[in-house]
Amino acid sequence: MADVEGMSGGAEINTEQTTTADSGGEDAGEIEKAIPKSFKDLGVTEVLCEACDQLGWKSPTKIQVEAIPVALEGRDVIGLAETGSGKTGAFAIPILQSLLSSAQRLHTLVLTPTRELAFQIAEQFDALGSSIGVKTAVVVGGIDMMSQSLALAKKPHIVIATPGRLIDHLENTKGFTLRALRFLVMDEADRILNMDFETEVDKILKVIPRDRRTFLFSATMTKKVQKLQRAALKDPVKCAVSTKYSTVDKLQQYYIFIPSKYKDCYLVSILNELAGNSFMIFCSTCNNAQRVALLLRNLGITAIPLHGQMSQNKRLGALNKFKSKSRSVLLATDVASRGLDIPHVDCVINYDIPTHSKDYIHRVGRTARAGRSGKSITFVTQYDVELFQRIESLIAKKLPAFPMQEEEVMMLVERVSEAQRFARIEMKEQGELHKKRPRGGDGEGDDTEQSSGVRKKVKGGGGSPFATPVGHRIERATSSSLQSEDWGLNMEICDIINETEEGPKDAARAIKKRIAGNKNFREVMLALTVLETCVKNCGHRFHVLVSTRGFVEGVLVRAIMPKHNPPMVLQDRVLSLIQAWADAFRSSPSLTGVVYVYEDLRKRGLVFPTATDTLSPIHTPRKEEVRSAVDVSAPPQRPAASPHRRGVPTTSPDQVEKLRSDLEVVRGNMTVMSEMMNQMEPGQAQQSDIELLEQLYTVCKSMQDRVVELIPRLSEEGLIEELLAINDEFNTTFICYHSFEEHCRGQKSQDPPEEVQAQAADPTCANLIDLSPDTPTVSQPVLPAVPAQEPLLSQSPVNTLSNQMADLSTDADDEFDMLALSRTRAQAQKRNGVECGEQSSEPGQNGAVDSSQQNSEDESPDSTPLGTSPHSDWMIAKGMIPVSQADVMDDIEKWLSIDVEDDLNDGVTSEEFDKFLELRAQAAEHLPSISAARPSTATPQAQSAQQQSQSPDQMSTL
Numbered sequence: 035m036a037d038v039e040g041m042s043g044g045a046e047i048n049t050e051q052t053t054t055a056d057s058g059g060e061d062a063g064e065i066e067k068a069i070p071k072s073f074k075d076l077g078v079t080e081v082l083c084e085a086c087d088q089l090g091w092k093s094p095t096k097i098q099v100e101a102i103p104v105a106l107e108g109r110d111v112i113g114l115a116e117t118g119s120g121k122t123g124a125f126a127i128p129i130l131q132s133l134l135s136s137a138q139r140l141h142t143l144v145l146t147p148t149r150e151l152a153f154q155i156a157e158q159f160d161a162l163g164s165s166i167g168v169k170t171a172v173v174v175g176g177i178d179m180m181s182q183s184l185a186l187a188k189k190p191h192i193v194i195a196t197p198g199r200l201i202d203h204l205e206n207t208k209g210f211t212l213r214a215l216r217f218l219v220m221d222e223a224d225r226i227l228n229m230d231f232e233t234e235v236d237k238i239l240k241v242i243p244r245d246r247r248t249f250l251f252s253a254t255m256t257k258k259v260q261k262l263q264r265a266a267l268k269d270p271v272k273c274a275v276s277t278k279y280s281t282v283d284k285l286q287q288y289y290i291f292i293p294s295k296y297k298d299c300y301l302v303s304i305l306n307e308l309a310g311n312s313f314m315i316f317c318s319t320c321n322n323a324q325r326v327a328l329l330l331r332n333l334g335i336t337a338i339p340l341h342g343q344m345s346q347n348k349r350l351g352a353l354n355k356f357k358s359k360s361r362s363v364l365l366a367t368d369v370a371s372r373g374l375d376i377p378h379v380d381c382v383i384n385y386d387i388p389t390h391s392k393d394y395i396h397r398v399g400r401t402a403r404a405g406r407s408g409k410s411i412t413f414v415t416q417y418d419v420e421l422f423q424r425i426e427s428l429i430a431k432k433l434p435a436f437p438m439q440e441e442e443v444m445m446l447v448e449r450v451s452e453a454q455r456f457a458r459i460e461m462k463e464q465g466e467l468h469k470k471r472p473r474g475g476d477g478e479g480d481d482t483e484q485s486s487g488v489r490k491k492v493k494g495g496g497g498s499p500f501a502t503p504v505g506h507r508i509e510r511a512t513s514s515s516l517q518s519e520d521w522g523l524n525m526e527i528c529d530i531i532n533e534t535e536e537g538p539k540d541a542a543r544a545i546k547k548r549i550a551g552n553k554n555f556r557e558v559m560l561a562l563t564v565l566e567t568c569v570k571n572c573g574h575r576f577h578v579l580v581s582t583r584g585f586v587e588g589v590l591v592r593a594i595m596p597k598h599n600p601p602m603v604l605q606d607r608v609l610s611l612i613q614a615w616a617d618a619f620r621s622s623p624s625l626t627g628v629v630y631v632y633e634d635l636r637k638r639g640l641v642f643p644t645a646t647d648t649l650s651p652i653h654t655p656r657k658e659e660v661r662s663a664v665d666v667s668a669p670p671q672r673p674a675a676s677p678h679r680r681g682v683p684t685t686s687p688d689q690v691e692k693l694r695s696d697l698e699v700v701r702g703n704m705t706v707m708s709e710m711m712n713q714m715e716p717g718q719a720q721q722s723d724i725e726l727l728e729q730l731y732t733v734c735k736s737m738q739d740r741v742v743e744l745i746p747r748l749s750e751e752g753l754i755e756e757l758l759a760i761n762d763e764f765n766t767t768f769i770c771y772h773s774f775e776e777h778c779r780g781q782k783s784q785d786p787p788e789e790v791q792a793q794a795a796d797p798t799c800a801n802l803i804d805l806s807p808d809t810p811t812v813s814q815p816v817l818p819a820v821p822a823q824e825p826l827l828s829q830s831p832v833n834t835l836s837n838q839m840a841d842l843s844t845d846a847d848d849e850f851d852m853l854a855l856s857r858t859r860a861q862a863q864k865r866n867g868v869e870c871g872e873q874s875s876e877p878g879q880n881g882a883v884d885s886s887q888q889n890s891e892d893e894s895p896d897s898t899p900l901g902t903s904p905h906s907d908w909m910i911a912k913g914m915i916p917v918s919q920a921d922v923m924d925d926i927e928k929w930l931s932i933d934v935e936d937d938l939n940d941g942v943t944s945e946e947f948d949k950f951l952e953l954r955a956q957a958a959e960h961l962p963s964i965s966a967a968r969p970s971t972a973t974p975q976a977q978s979a980q981q982q983s984q985s986p987d988q989m990s991t992l
């Protein structure tokens with residue numbers, strides 16, 4: 035029999051000592067015939083042989099034959115055998131025999147990954163050891179600590195525990211110690227040793243004696259075992275009675291290829307067809323398990339869910355109902371995939387394909403146990419093909435398709451849709467109950483299969499964030515091994531988010547996982563690209579998850595805290611993203627979390643990278659672009675930038691030339707405006723300068739409107755990008771302008787004089803960037819004549835909104851504000867090429883969200899209706915992005931997002947933040963500033979004169 039991969043040749047492993055047996059696919063009955071040995075032959079004492087006999091174990095199974103004698107010899111054991119092959123007995127019998135020879139309290143610790151498995155193992159110890167009076171205690175999460183402390187105080191012989199709760203007791207239960215421990219068992223050892231439990235296991239290993247015996251058992255082994263072997267095993271013997279990843283021969287395995295949206299119909303059809311059987315159906319998330327259970331119940335099928343979001347009492351209750359056959363269908367997450375021994379399970383259905391191939395082996399191993407036969411059916415949707423192929427290659431079997439009549443399935447569509455609808459309503463109701471009920475009282479979610487240990491208590495959700503179809507793709511799309519962004523994959527991610535119920539939540543969790551605390555900045559950058567792409571291409575359901583304060587602060591801002599030492603490019607990327615989202619989502623009341631964070635950061639003086647070259651440094655194509663560029667038959671790859679958009683007439687070279695020259699004019703005006711602001715002291719500026727600036731602002735605003743109007747009419751990608759960049763520059767300049775205005779407060783505010791407005795609407799202005807053939811080219815920056823009027827202060831909505839936002843927090847320190855402003859200005863100037871006196875000819879990049887969304891403000895927010903907040907009311911009054919909050923699905927999504935949000939709500943400490951501000955300010959200081967580059971005595975007019983020599987057209991306009 036093959037050696038366990040990754041173990042042979044290991045320094046500590048004595049391969050001579052490896053005992054193997056041919057798996058041969060025999061059942062327990064055949065084992066009895068094939069293996070002449072009895073328990074007695076293995077050296078098991080009389081009293082334990084009798085106990086086995088009473089359990090109906092006539093003879094030992096193969097793994098028992100291999101492992102028991104070695105264990106009785108006093109050796110450490112690594113046991114590898116198929117699911118349902120009697121591994122528990124293989125380690126329990128030698129331990130009980132050791133207890134018989136030298137009775138001792140707190141003699142053995144058995145670690146398991148799930149609570150249910152812990153109870154099951156305890157039952158088996160109790161059953162085998164009842165005649166010798168063995169005492170066991172189960173220590174798992176979800177049950178009150180006190181009763182467990184009492185059980186531990188009685189000093190049982192054997193403690194069966196999940197790692198997290200055991201640590202809790204080791205740290206908090208007085209008098210409880212494992213210093214005298216003789217045996218350590220890790221059941222499902224590969225799971226116990228994976229990253230989720232790493233910290234806990236390390237802690238446990240530190241407080242138990244090194245001089246002990248260690249047994250590792252599983253149906254699947256990993257290299258992690260080798261790791262532990264180095265850390266804790268002593269001269270172990272491998273007892274391998276199966277190949278590394280095999281399923282039993284009595285298991286008939288099938289797959290069925292179906293469209294994702296008909297999964298429920300196919301499931302119902304199979305359950306009807308195989309009625310009378312007992313099913314375990316595996317889903318990848320708690321929510322799906324819950325939903326499908328409700329759906330089936332609505333169709334009269336006795337289904338019950340079992341997942342990590344349920345209280346432990348309910349979990350055990352569900353399991354007992356299924357075990358006692360009062361329910362024929364158990365809907366479970368991977369919390370039930372390992373170890374559970376429910377002999378009557380006839381069929382396992384993988385409703386959601388397991389993301390980790392090894393989980394497949396454990397899931398299907400819930401049937402066809404101890405020599406019985408069973409069936410498994412795996413649903414493979416259009417998104418799962420690759421995962422399925424991996425499973426096939428892991429088990430080295432090509433699975434046959436499960437025969438089904440598609441027409442019959444389709445006849446169920448209507449009934450199933452109705453049941454789905456009711457299930458959703460019930461989910462919503464449960465969600466509301468869930469919201470009202472205080473969380474965490476009983477430690478829900480702790481130590482489940484999904485648990486990530488003591489510190490990271492899982493509040494439901496679906497195990498590893500990468501263990502979902504979309505999570506898995508995000509894991510791949512953000513892998514640092516990628517040469518460049520995989521846009522095809524990114525679009526697949528968007529599809530899943532848009533088309534599946536769980537997609538948005540799963541994606542948000544996976545992206546969070548990739549970014550939070552990740553020191554691999556390449557992965558973080560790729561994750562930001564995925565995030566940005568999803569925000570662009572996915573809808574409100576995704577936006578509500580990632581625009582929360584929890585996500586923006588706890589994931590994005592946290593990622594650029596100084597303690598992580600993030601590179602400047604990453605800081606700029608994150609801040610640009612926040613800025614762009616804040617602009618785009620301002621108008622949607624349910625998405626303003628990011629706006630608050632953005633405004634808060636600005637208030638606290640953070641310098642945002644306003645240069646368009648830091649905004650969205652990676653070109654993020656929209657879905658349609660990728661769709662057209664990605665050949666479905668070819669492997670997905672980043673699409674070449676398509677020079678033209680479909681369906682939009684091509685622009686002639688003359689028009690392009692004309693447009694380019696107009697854009698020069700536009701930039702000229704912006705430059706002049708920026709430069710003026712840079713030179714004017716807010717409190718001391720001359721009235722005429724302020725007026726001039728205001729007029730310039732009005733004109734630029736009008737130009738921006740034209741630019742935005744023009745974008746959808748263009749076909750050349752290059753031009754579009756250029757216009758988007760200019761639009762961003764406008765926004766940046768206007769932000770500076772509004773900051774400037776804030777500092778000019780105290781001056782009398784007036785509506786723009788009619789003349790100015792008339793100027794703004796002047797045909798000369800309107801003709802700017804007009805591509806109609808009869809429009810004369812505008813070759814000069816357009817600025818209206820200065821009217822002899824009272825000074826004016828713009829009352830644009832941008833200003834009003836930012837003022838409103840500003841009012842939300844206490845007055846920021848002026849100097850800090852000016853520093854922030856100068857940083858912003860400096861960057862804006864830098865982008866505009868002022869320092870070197872030239873206009874940027876680089877096409878900019880588009881923002882993280884459609885820039886067109888950023889330019890909807892055009893009137894002041896007066897006549898505000900009453901509402902929850904002045905900002906949201908004003909936004910609603912403006913009719914910006916209407917959001918139907920009453921929508922049932924949105925509500926469900928909100929509920930579904932609870933765990934994500936909860937999970938993400940770890941903000942940033944003020945110390946971290948202060949340090950961060952300091953670094954950002956330092957970075958800003960190092961940027962070349964306009965004032966440093968020019969004589970400080972220069973007046974705006976003088977500056978303009980300088981500018982004139984470089985750009986006479988612009989100056990003549992002034």
Ligand SMILES: Nc1ncnc2c1ncn2[C@@H]1O[C@H](COP(=O)(O)OP(=O)(O)OP(=O)(O)O)[C@@H](O)[C@H]1O
Binds near residue numbers: 123
């Ligand atoms: N010698 C034996 N003869 C007959 N039945 C046995 C014997 N040993 C164990 N069994 C039974 O086999 C079933 C499976 O055993 P067990 O749960 O230990 O399997 P396992 O190998 O740990 O499976 P998994 O990998 O799924 O955890 C149990 O119902 C157990 O009672």
